Amino acid sequence: MTEFDIVGPEAIREGVATDAYFERTEATLRHAGKNPRVVAEVTADQFPDGDFEVFAGVKDAAALLEGHDVDVDAMFEGQLFDGGPVMRIEGNYLEFARLETSLLGFLSHASGCATAALDARVAAPNTPVFSFGARHVHPSIAAMVERSALVAGLDGFSHVAAGEILGKDASGTMPHALLIAFGRGNQADAFRAFDDAVPEDVPRVALCDTYGDETEEVLRAVETLGDDLDSVRLDTTSSRRGDFRHIAREVRWELDARGHEDVGIFVSGGLGPAELRHLRDVVDGFGVGGYISNANPVDFALDIVEVDGEPAAKRGKLSGVKEVYRTTDGGHHVGLRGRPGPTDGESLLEPLIRDGELVREFDLDAATRRTREDAEKVGFGEE
Ligand SMILES: O=P(O)(O)OC[C@H]1C[C@H](OP(=O)(O)OP(=O)(O)O)[C@H](O)[C@@H]1O
Numbered sequence: 001m002t003e004f005d006i007v008g009p010e011a012i013r014e015g016v017a018t019d020a021y022f023e024r025t026e027a028t029l030r031h032a033g034k035n036p037r038v039v040a041e042v043t044a045d046q047f048p049d050g051d052f053e054v055f056a057g058v059k060d061a062a063a064l065l066e067g068h069d070v071d072v073d074a075m076f077e078g079q080l081f082d083g084g085p086v087m088r089i090e091g092n093y094l095e096f097a098r099l100e101t102s103l104l105g106f107l108s109h110a111s112g113c114a115t116a117a118l119d120a121r122v123a124a125p126n127t128p129v130f131s132f133g134a135r136h137v138h139p140s141i142a143a144m145v146e147r148s149a150l151v152a153g154l155d156g157f158s159h160v161a162a163g164e165i166l167g168k169d170a171s172g173t174m175p176h177a178l179l180i181a182f183g184r185g186n187q188a189d190a191f192r193a194f195d196d197a198v199p200e201d202v203p204r205v206a207l208c209d210t211y212g213d214e215t216e217e218v219l220r221a222v223e224t225l226g227d228d229l230d231s232v233r234l235d236t237t238s239s240r241r242g243d244f245r246h247i248a249r250e251v252r253w254e255l256d257a258r259g260h261e262d263v264g265i266f267v268s269g270g271l272g273p274a275e276l277r278h279l280r281d282v283v284d285g286f287g288v289g290g291y292i293s294n295a296n297p298v299d300f301a302l303d304i305v306e307v308d309g310e311p312a313a314k315r316g317k318l319s320g321v322k323e324v325y326r327t328t329d330g331g332h333h334v335g336l337r338g339r340p341g342p343t344d345g346e347s348l349l350e351p352l353i354r355d356g357e358l359v360r361e362f363d364l365d366a367a368t369r370r371t372r373e374d375a376e377k378v379g380f381g382e383e
C-alpha cells in the first residue's frame with residue numbers, strides 16, 4: 001500500500017519536523033558548551049502599522065511546546081494583533097531551538113487563514129458564511145483551515161474529518177458531479193434522489209446551475225421538491241457568470257412570484273469580501289473557499305531578544321523583552337517589559353506554559369467571541 005507523503009504528529013512532536021540548520025545549530029552549541037538562557041519572541045511586524053491580523057494556531061503551538069522546560073506567554077486564540085510579539089518563550093535555547101520551524105508553521109498558516117476568514121465575516125456580518133475551501137489545500141491541514149474559519153466567526157465548514165477533530169458537524173450542499181451523474185436533463189431525478197437518500201436533518205439545497213439557466217433550474221427544483229426544498233445554490237461558473245447579483249435578484253423574483261419566499265439562495269464560487277459585500281442584500285448564504293484556504297500565512301519570525309538577561313537582537317529587530325497592550329480606543333501598543341505601558345492598556349500576553357506545563361484551556365467558542373469583540377474594538381474591516 002503506497003503511503004502518503006505527510007509529516008506526521010510524531011515527527012512534529014519529536015522536533016524532526018525542523019529545518020536542518022537547527023540540527024547544525026544544536027551540534028555547534030553543544031560542541032562549544034553553549035546553551036544560553038534566552039527570551040525569544042514570535043513577531044510579524046516590529047511596529048504597529050494599523051493592519052490587524054487574527055492570532056490563531058495557538059493550541060497546536062502549545063501542544064508542541066508542552067513538556068519542554070520553558071515558560072511561554074502568548075496572546076489568546078482569536079485576539080487581533082498589529083505589531084510586536086504574539087508569543088514569548090523563555091528558557092535555555094537548546095530546549096526549543098529545533099521547534100522553531102513547526103512553531104512558526106502552526107502560527108503563521110492558521111493566523112493567515114483566520115484573518116482571511118474574518119475579512120469574509122465582516123463583509124457579510126448578518127449572513128451565514130461557510131468555509132468550503134478544503135479542496136484547495138493539503139488534506140493534512142484541513143482541520144487547521146476549518147478551525148481558523150470558526151475562530152473568525154464563520155457559521156460552518158465542509159470538511160468531515162476536520163469536524164471530527166473539532167467536535168462539530170460538517171455541512172454542505174451538493175456538487176455538480178451529482179447532477180452530471182444523473183445526466184443532462186435529469187436534474188429533477190437528481191434532486192428527488194437526494195431528497196429520498198439524504199438524512200432528514202440535512203438541508204435540501206439544490207445546486208441549480210449545472211446545465212441550464214439558473215432560473216430555469218431553480219424552478220425545476222421547486223417543482224420537484226416543493227416545500228421540502230430549503231434553498232438553491234448558485235455556483236455559476238465564471239465563463240457564464242456575467243452579473244451574478246442580477247442573476248440572484250432574478251431568481252429571487254421568480255421564486256417569490258410563485259410563492260416560494262421561504263426558499264433561500266446560497267451562492268459560492270470565487271467569492272471574497274468584495275463579492276460578499278456586493279451580494280449580501282440579495283442572497284441568504286455564502287460558501288467561501290479559496291479566499292480562506294489559500295490565504296497567505298502571516299510572516300511570523302522567532303527572534304531572540306534577550307540572552308542571559310541582556311537585551312539582544314539582530315539588525316531590523318528590536319532588542320529586549322516586550323509587552324503588547326490593547327487600549328480602550330482599540331489601539332495596539334508595544335513597549336519594553338518593566339516600563340510603564342499605556343494607562344488604559346490591557347496587557348495581551350498571558351501565561352500559556354509554565355515549567356513545561358500547559359496552564360491554559362482552549363475553547364473554540366470563547367475564541368470566536370474574543371475575535372468578534374476584539375475586531376469590534378479595533379474596527380477591523382471598517383471601510
Ligand atoms: O474556492 P471557491 O472558488 O470559493 O469555491 C468554493 C465552492 C465552489 C466549488 O464549486 P465547484 O468547483 O463547481 O465544485 P462542485 O462542483 O464540487 O460544487 C465548490 O462547490 C466549492 O464548495
Ligand SMILES: [Zn+2]
Nearest residue numbers: 175176177235
Ligand atoms: Zn462544480
